[in-house]
Every structure is written in C-alpha cells, then in structure tokens.
Amino acid sequence: MASLYKHLRVHQIFGANTDVGKTILTTALSRASAAKKFPVFYLKPVSTGALEDADDRHVTKFGGKASKLIQAECLFQYDEPVSPHLAARLKDSNQTSRLCFLSSQVPSDDIFVKSVAERIRHHAKKTGRGAHMYVETAGGVHSPALSGTTQIDCYRPLFLPIVLIGDSKLGGISSTISAYESLLLRGCIIDAVVLFREDYYRNWEYLTAYFKERGIHVSVVDPPPARLSDPKEDAEATEKYYESVVSPDIVNGVSDLVDYLDARHAVRVQDLESMPKRTLETIWWPFVQHGTVKGPEDVTVIDSAYGDFFSVARAKQQSSNSPISILSPDLDGSASWWTQTLGHAHPALTMAAARASGRYGHVMFPQATHLPALRLAERLVHKGPGKGWASRAFFSDNGSTGMEVALKMALRAYTLRNGSKFTREERKNLGVLGLKGSYHGDTIGAMDACEDTGVYTCEWHDAKGYWFDPPSVGFKDGKPVISVPSSLSAGAKAHTVPAKSLSWIYDVEDRLHTPLARAYALYVRRALDKIEERGQKLGALVIEPLLMGAGGMIFVDPLFQRVMIDTVRGRRSGKSTEWSGMPVIFDEVFVGLNRIGMESTGPLLGVNPDISVNAKVLTGGLIPLCVTMASKSIFNAFLSDKKAEALLHGHSYTAHPIGCEVANETLAQIDRLEKSEDWKVAKGKWNEYQGEGESKVWSLWDPQFVAEVSKLPNVKEAMSLGSVLAINFEDESAGYTSFFAQNLLQPLKTASPEGGLSAAPGGAPYGINYRTLGNVAYFMTSLNTTSAVIRSVEDKIWKTIAN
Template sequence: MLTKFPSYYVMSSNTEIGKTVFSTGISIAAVREELRLLYLKPVQTGFPLDTDSSFVKNYNPSDFIITKTIFSMSKPVSPHRAMPVDFNIDGNMDSYHFLDKKMITIIEEEIHLSKSQFVLIEGSGGAASPSLQGQLQCDVFRKFRLPVIFVADAKLGGISTSISTISLLEAKGFEVVCILLFEGKDENYIFLQKYYKNKFPVFLFKNIVDVQNLNFDSLMKRPLDFWYQENEEKFSEVFHHLMSYHVSKIEMINEQIELAKKNIWWPFTQHGNQGEAQFIDSAFEDDIYFVDIKNHQSKNILTERHYDATASWWTQGIGHASPRLTQAAAAAAGRYGHVMFPGNIHEPVVKLTEKLLNTVGKGWAHRVFFSDNGSTAVEVALKMAFRKAIGIKDNDNINSQKNIFILGLKDSYHGDTHAAMDATSENTFKKHEHWYNPRGYWLDYPAIYFKNKKYYVAMPDSFLDESLSDFFTIEVNSVYELFSEKRLETNLANIYINNIENHMKFIENAPFLIGALIIEPVIQGAGGMKFVDPLYQKILIRECKKRKIPIIFDEVFTGFWRLGKASASQLLDEKPDISCFAKLLTGGLLPLSVTLSGEEFFQAFNGDSLSSALLHGHSYSAHPVGCAVALEAIDETRVSKNFLKETNSLEINWNTEIINEISTLSNIANVICLGTLFAFELNDVDADYNSKRGYKIISEIKRLSIDVRPLGNVIYILSGFNTSSYILKSILEKILSILKKEQ
C-alpha cells in the first residue's frame, strides 16, 4: 500500500530489542521538523503495566504526535495466548476468527482519516510472532505491505536472527528500507553493514549504558532524555532517509509509467486504444493493489484494492502471494536453481508426476510430459495423437500424402503458437496472421443458455429443420443435472447422434485424415465462455472413440477445480486419451504445463531410433521450482475454505437469487454459473471480440474496484477458492445494479 505521506512498519526479530525506543526517536525527529505523526500499536500485551503508546507519548508529549493502541490485553505474553484470557475464551476460538481482519481494517481507517504527515506502526515481538489468531504477524500485516524499518538485535546471536527475519520479510513481499540497532558489545553492526552494503543503510546508535533497570516504570521517568539528545543527529539522519525513500518511491512509479509507454509491448492489447498503464504495487489473496497517484492526490492512501475478477488471466485460485507457494518456490530455488531434465529426475518432478496421475489423470493417464505453457502443451498433444492415429510420417505411405486435420468445435481456442492456432477455426485472433493455415473440420455445437431463470439449449442453424426450434427448454433443478447420463435417453440425444453421424460419414470419404478430436471440455474459455451442451460433447467423444480417433482435452482453463471438479472430464464423466493442463497447475505463481496421456501413446514413440522419439522440449522443462510449487498448490487447494473433502470438489457459494435476477434483464442474452465461473453475455449484434457493447459497463464495474477484462460482449468473474459468499454477493449486487441502469 502506498500512502500520500510516509508510512512505515517498525519490525524486529524478537521482543525487547528496542522497537519502541527507536520509534520514539523517529517521532521526536519528525516533530522537530514540525510534521504531525501518528503512532499506532496494533496489539499491546501486559497492559496497563506495559504500554508502548504511553512510552512514546511520554518522551514526545508534543501536540504534533498522536499515539493509539488498537487491542490491549493484560497478560504479558504473546497475543495469541493473551487474547483467550482477556476475552474469556475456553477452547474454541473459531468465533473470534475476525479479530486480525478487524485490526487491519482499523489500521486502514486510521491511515485513511489521519491528518498526520508521517505514520509509524509498531509490531509486537518479532515479525514472525503470532498474531491475535495465531497467524504470523508478518502474514497479517502483508495485506498493506508497508515498507519496514527493521530493528536489529545487537546481542550475541543477533546477526543470525536479524538476517533470518529480514529474509523472511522479503520472501513475504516486504521492502526493508533501513536497519536500526545499538552498538552492542558484540559489534553486530560491523557485519550487518557489510552484509547489506548494497541494499539499504544500517544506522548505528549509542548503547543505553547509564540505565540499569530498563523496565517500563523506570523508563517512564525519562532516564533516556539524555540518550535521545545524544543521538539527535542520528535520528534526524534516519528521518530524512525515510522521507527521501518515500519521495523517490513516488517518483519511480511515475517514471516507470512513462517508460512503459515507450518500451513495453503488451499481449492482446491494441496500443492505439490503450490508456495510461496501471501500476500494480502488489497483489495479495484475491486482490490487486493498483497505484493511482494522479486521481488520489487529495487522499492519504494512493492505492486502490481491486478484486481480481479475471484471476489474472485464469491463473489464480488459491490467491496471490500464498505463503506456502512462496516458501515452496524459495526452497526449490535454493536447492536446485534449474537443472536439465532429459534423462534426469529430481524429487519435485517425480512427486508431481505421481500426484497428477492420482488427481486430474486418475483412472486413465499413465504418462506425463512437461512443457512451459498451455499452447505448447497442446502442440505436444497434437504430436502424440497424430503419431498414434496415423503413424510415423513416411512419404511412401498413402496416408502420409494426405493432409492431417483435427476435428473440433467452432469458437475454440488452444493458444497462440502456430500449430495451436491452426487447430482452431477462423476468428478475430487469427485473421491478420500470415502463417495461419486452418487445418481442421469444425462442428457447430449446441450451447447451454440460462435466461429468465431457466436453462435452454441454443441450437445452431445447421441443426435445425422444420420440426426443430432454435431453443429447447431443459427442465433441471441444478446445473449439474445437465451432466446426467439420463439425458442420453432423450430425443435431443438422438438429434445429436444423427448430426454427428452425418459429419462422420462425410469425414470418412474426405480427402484428409482426422488425427484427433480436440475440445475444451464443458466451457470454451477465450471463445466467449461458451457452455457447450455436455450431452453433445459426451456423444461426440463416444462416436470418436468408436472410430478410434484420439481424444484430446484442452483443460488449460478448466483444469484443477476451476469448474468445481479436479478436471472437467470428471464433470463430463468421459475419459480422454490425452489432456493438457497449465494455468492453475502452479497456483498462478509461475509458468508450467503438462500433457498427460495413456501408455499406448507413449509406446507409439518408443523404440531404438532418436528420430522416432517425441522431439519436443524446452530449456526449462519440468523446472524444479515449478514442480515444487505445483505440488504445494494442489495440496493447498484441498484445504481452501470452499473445498469439500467428502466430494473432492470446490463449492462456490454464488448467490442464486441475484443470478436469477440478472438472467431476467433485457440487456442480458445469457448467464453462466458453474464452479468458480460466473459470466454474462450482453445482447449485441456484434457478438465477438470486436464488440464494444460492454465498454461502459466494464468502466462502471472497474470503478467499483472489480478488475475485469471482457471477452467481447461477455463479461466474467472468477471466484477464488477462498472467497467468501459475502464478497461474492457484494460483487454480484454491484453488477446487478450497473446492468439495471444500462438496460
């Protein structure tokens, strides 16, 4: 969080190191410069015998300083132990789960409303000491990510504890701006100054030698007045460093925004229409923190917290900056860095392979191929499928002389590399690409619509005759009944079978070969969040299996519980031959993808000649950091707040009443709500990526601190795996209000 005036955390590795003494000295320096200062102590234990706010005010009684304590508890122990005593909690603390959040909310309000020009927030104990609820203090304070004034330990052993704590803070995303410490008899400062020489300054203060008893009562008699006078110049130096750091931070942001205009080339962005770059200060849990200096000059807080409704291009689920994922990444990076993969293994890749075969690949997959992103995972899948279906390319073979096509659905998207593009039908993504050469046979498909509180099947024109309507009403009590096997016994199933069989008859006599069926199961993501009728996909898959056409599932979007289940194949209850995963695989922390297959596809490449092997690879294939993070991401997903262990699924509590009401609006063509996905389609004659229908609505939604990015006339929200029903309801209420105004 960036504030208009300098705001800092004061942290250390332990208690009784001098945080309050140094906070007082900084406050005196600020008042000497005639600046108003706010000192906040979020948690105070040992009250009233020990109170840091009173200490600061006692040594700095000026009207220019305000000191406040948010939570005070009498027992002089760690907050997580003191809190149950003061609140008379016996055993179960679940009903007090809100206290840490309440504390953070109060801090934010204090900064927002303050008329001070400098803010100090002093932690309790060490940075890794427990909070009121037993979380690490640094994890609780991470939401704001204010810069840190670190008070190092001058005693024997203090070098180790100080460096360890600073490393922890940096791994959590904090910026340490300086170190303060006493000279100490062990001269820790000499090593720390050398160790952090090129990072930040280490300010040295004279020892407090004349005061033998440093308990609270004795210190309140102001025996340190002379010490503060003696160190006045040093505190002034610290204060000016803190002021300078704050000013340079704001200048740096403005400079980087200007540099971005000149040098950065964004993906999927028409720069001719792009406004000024949004500067992201940080991201945490479900939120992104944007800095907006120009529009917030009159406010104390220069950052805006936005709900990450796009899940940062579909990568997020657990939430940003997960401490578990960060630690897993650091541990693997420290152990391996990066190592070459072909012919080698390492612990994270073996464990991840096993876990993948027991989750998204359970019951069908036997091999895992690692690559770097979803598009390349798809290209690998195509190579696997073609080798198994067609065999090794041989110019003397009649089949090698035919074009190899894929069978797919219109509106599909599999990535931006050329083979992945060629595996999709023509659309806005490819119309200006010189090398784009569509090689496929693409089917119209029936889609599920939710409109006026009812589910419909929207039939494409190619399905219709005089006896068929373009919309079929489906009587179901929940969206999950759309996946029922009972639907295979309906007249609609017969219509689908006849349509697919007609296509298959044409393909059998076509001058090309079908190398694979490739589909995005259930939801076609980038194509506009199209909900393909599960019944149609089930029948299509089964008809392809009858003809021994390999089945590829592109689960780059849908995989790893995006739609509630570990994979969309589990929703369909249909097993692919090959499947591609990325995005949520690493919990959104870094790129990694996998292509899973059955053993027979592996054997199609197995032999003695290198030329017949699967010759596809990446320098960072199966990088240990990504594998370690992916392992942790799967485990953390399974303990997320919305995860049900009994069914191994996510249950996102979308508010059905609001969704039903949205479906009745005249400007809404369709609503989708499945798993973490909520999407709505605006009525528009230009229903594709060129649609400008939603510009005003998008602008209004963003103004309400929800960061969205449309897919043409389709606007979507992706819930996090830990997002509360309260937050989701609030988001839906805001969207409903905007849509009503725009009818």
C-alpha cells in the same frame, strides 16, 4: 490493501526479535520527525502488559520539546504480559480497547487489519500537510498476532514499507538476517535496518556490511542507558539519551534516518507517477489495441497484489495534500487471466518456490528425475485427473506448448495405425475435429487446431480440420436451457430446449437415450461422412470440455461432447485405455483442477480422454508449467529402439523444480479446500436451488444471482460453474471485437464505497479489474475467495447492469 499518501509518510517497525529496542528506536524516530516540525502519529496496534508500561505512553512521555506534535495510540490492549495470541485468549485477561473495540471473541485478521487501515486513513484525512506515521509491531517478525497468524502474514495486506530493528545481542546476526529474509519472501519493501551499537558482540559491524551489499540503508544508534531504580532519575537519563540520539549533528543518526525515509517515500511516489508514461514508451501489451489507449490515465499501475486484490496506483487523483490514497484496491476480476488459484502472494506457494530454488535452482531433465517432478507426475497420473486411464506425464512450459505436445502425440499415434492409407502429403495435412470457438493457445500449431476466425491468427496460420457449431448451456429468463444452433436444426432456426434443471443437463448418462442425443449423433455422423467423401483427413478430436474460454465463455452442452467422443471412437463405453477411431484430446488448461468445480471433466462426461493437458491452476498462478498426460497406447506409439521415433519435443526448462514444487503445494492446498466450509456451503446452495438432491455441478457464485441476472432485458444469457461467471449481453455486433460489455461495465472500475466495511483487505472501497470477450463479460475468482468478497462483487455487478 496498501495505502500510500503523498503527504503522509507511513513506515512499519518490525523487530528481528522481541526485546531488541523497537519502542526506544520508534520513540527516537517519532521525536526526530517532530523536531523537524512534522505532525507524528504513532500506532501500536497490539500491546500486552501493564497499562502504565504501555509503549504508546512511553512515546508520549518522551516526545521531547515538540511532543505536542506527536499523537500516540494503541488499538488492542491486554493486561497479561504474554504473546498477543495468548493474551487475547486468556479467560482472566482484562481486554480493553482505546477505540472502544469491545468483543468477547478474538478479533480476526480481517478485523484487525481493517482497524489499522482505518487509523491510517483517519490520520491522512486529519492532516492537511506533510506528516509521519510509525506503526510498531509486537515481538519479532513471526511472533503471533491476535488470531495466531504470524505478524508478517497478518500485516501483509497493508504492505507498508518497513524499518527493521536488528538484534544487537548474542545470536542477533542470525535472527536479524532471518527476519530480513522472511520479510523479503513476502515481497516487503525494507527501507532501512536500525540497530544498537553494542561493543562486545559488535553485531552492527557485520550487519552493516551485510545489508549495504544488498542496497539496504543501515543506521547504527547508541544504546540506551541502563535502567535506574529511581523513577525520576531514570526518566531524566532517558530524556538525555533521546536528546543525544536525535541530534541533527550526528552523522547517519536518527535525524538523518528520518530524512532518508522521506526520500524513499518520495522515490516510491515518483516511480508510481512516472510508470504510465514510461510504460507507453516501452511496452507492447498482449491482446491490446494500442490505438485505443488514450494516454497514461489508461494504464493500470499495479504496486503489489495480495489475495484477490491488486493495489493500484491512482496518482492522477492525488494532489500534494489530498486525503485520497495514491493506492487503492482493485479486485482481480479475471483471476489474472485464469491463473490465480489461491490468490496472489500466497505464502505457502512462495515458500515452495524458495524451497525448490534453494535445493535445485534448475536442473536439466532428459533421462533424469527429481522429487518435485516425480511426485507431481505420480499425483496427476495415479491420483488426479489421469487416474484410471493415463500412463505418463510429459512436462512443458505452458498450455499452448502443452497442446502442441498433445497434437504431436495424437497425430503420431494416428498415422502409425493408419499411415499406410495416406500419402506423405496427406499425413502432413492431417486435420483435427473440434468445435467452433475453440482456442488452444497462440503458438502456430495450437492455432492450426482451431478454426480460422481472424482473431487469434497470423499469416502462417493454416486451419486444419473441421469444427462443429456447438450447442450451449445457460440461464435464460431465470431458467436453464440448451441453445441449439441452426446448423444442428436441419435448416431450421436456432432454438432453445428447456431443461428440467441444470443438474439434469449435466447428467450425461441419463440423457444419452433422449431424442436430442440421437439428433446429435445423426448430425455428427453425417458430417463425418461428408468429410470423408471430400477426402479430408482428420487425425484427432480436440475439445475444451464443458467450457470454451477464449471463444466467448461458451458452456458447451456436455451431451454433445460425449456424443462426439462416442462417435469418433465408434463406441460408447469409453472404458478401454486403447484408443479407437481417432485419439481424443481434452484441453483442460483452463477448466481443469477445479476451476469449474471438478478436478477433471472426464467423470462427468462419462469418458476418459487419450491425452489431456493441464496448466494455469496447476501452479496457483505463480509460475508457468504444463503437464500433458497420455494413455499407455499413446506412449507406445513413440516406443522403439530408434531415437528418431521418440517424442523429440521439449524446452530448456522442462520440469523445472520450482514449478513442480509449487504445483505440488497448490494441489495440496486444493485438497484442503475441497473439504472447506465455504465449498460445502456453496454446493449446498446449488443443491437446494435445483431441488434434486446432490448436483453434479456447482459454483462459488450464488445460483439465485445467476438466475436473476439472466432475466435482465440487456442480458442474453448468464451461466456459472465453479469459480467462473459469464454474462452474454444482447448486442447486434456481437463477437470478440465488440466493445459492448467493456463499455457497459466501465463503472465497475471505479472504487465505490459500500454499505459498511468493504470486502477488500483494509476495508477501503475497491474497483474491479475485469476483462471482456466482446459482448461477453466474465468474472473469475480464486478457488479460496471468501463468500463475503463474492457477495460484494455480485452486488456491484447487479447495480451496474440492472440500472
């Protein structure tokens, strides 16, 4: 990930196109830095063409009087003067490496980026005082890297501040602005634009005004002399040219540009160092007790994010000449509150957002439509989680409001069918049936659909309903078990029921005829009878299918949820799209769209809901959006010629095109992931571990790891589905307010070295940014997190809790 040192100022040189003078201007920058007595490190990661013409040799040759301060090197040199991706593949190319990187295969982006990052770390350790480093790319912004990935995306994990060399030739205005916007779309820090003063096309005049309007520093440099046929004369002319352009007497010349880049570096460092104190003076965090925050050292400063990692500031560890980077990688261990789907800063999602923003911005939605919203609704209703039961898709802004919509839908449908039996007061106090530990969001209505626990509540909270204590699923002592609470045990103590396998637990249809299913049904029926006897009115069943997140990562026995649904509906088939008994709401905000290894939980449970809610994964973690789907019978409850009977709910940004387009792209990416090798391998591991052919459930986490963790003496239970891993620790004061898991796992936050190269981009040691739910620790990956990263995290977790 990104590296930032107080004493080593690093800039990456990108060109708006090929042959725009990157090497000439980088040589001038290196020479100007050396003239100011700074040690200079010039790095050309990839070079193609004859060795004698290599850019690093040019920098060394024209280093000037202070050339002894300049160290130039190249990592990957190819003889063929073609694009790097082609040079690396040509069978006859003579591949060499200045760092003894010898391989018959084309280096991957990961290896390439780690090679560059290692050189930056090496130079930071080598120099004990202020130094400058320039990393020069090859070709234009989107020229292919060795792997074929465009340079801008290949280098993005390093997140180095950029000097963009503009194009002074015909068409250069367009190519320069296009390159700038491409960098901007990747979130890059563009400190300066440099270009030659060419007096025919005069691009520099237009581009100077253009970039200054955008607060970007522009330096205009005289062009080099025409190349001379005599090598000696050409070298002399080139030397005179460099002497002239790096002169400190030139206003806004190369020498001044070096000073400006130093100033930008200092501002960035100062911002990172001051942010903790400024944050504590201004911000009120969610779900944080500020009284436990000791000081600025407890504030996590995120400078950027990429893939599964944050680049986090470590300013407190940094002295003026420390070889330790101010920034270091932290794994985003909670998938940024369960939202990350494809990792941070995924370029496809960024482009989708830009595409919709450029076409629409935001447009109002009532009685209107646009392609991003229509395509998303059709995808979800007809091909996705709504296939076979849903009729309509209703858009809102986030999971909590999506659940508010679902509750309105369900309770309206219920009162229309049964309203004549109720007084107006009874209708106003209709409750829901659910599970203890449920959480449906922090808006008041969503809170009212949950038990009053004293945690996610406020003074206006009025819990309306009845909540069962759910049986749960997990690994104990290496074996899958079902934990049955005492409330379901006819007065006996809570106990566990051994399972044939995890696959068997999730084979709901097969288990419907077991004694446990009959016990569940009897328990639910008796509870509903008592509720009716008390006169309490319930209008909907609301569940988080299979996994209740905020309540403590409770993996609910799917059989119990199926029995609940069948009981309230008065049937088992669940095939009809006409609801009966009371409407059933699936809150799939957290679990939906493959977060737990399945697009929707309905097929596994063997029943469809009447209403379901999807968010979080939906937009890949880039932007809030929620979709509430409903069956035709639910929709018809609001259908009439009276406006007052419509679903009068919405917000200004309903179905905002940016969110819808990002969601469409996210779902397309997930479709590809379902066919990926990583998923096939992970599913194969779980099939092999359970030894029962193809399993209905699987995880990106290793099954053997989950089982072994469950055997540890301080672990009560462990469980995993999809990208989610949960570890329930033994703790006398168990509950959300417990600090047990947080304190136990504290060492994970420290960036510790690993054997071999780190799994983090750039190869630096990384810590884990994690969240806990009292005595329950959970870890969550993106859906495309590599197996190498997950295995690395498993090792770190094991070393922390097993010792």
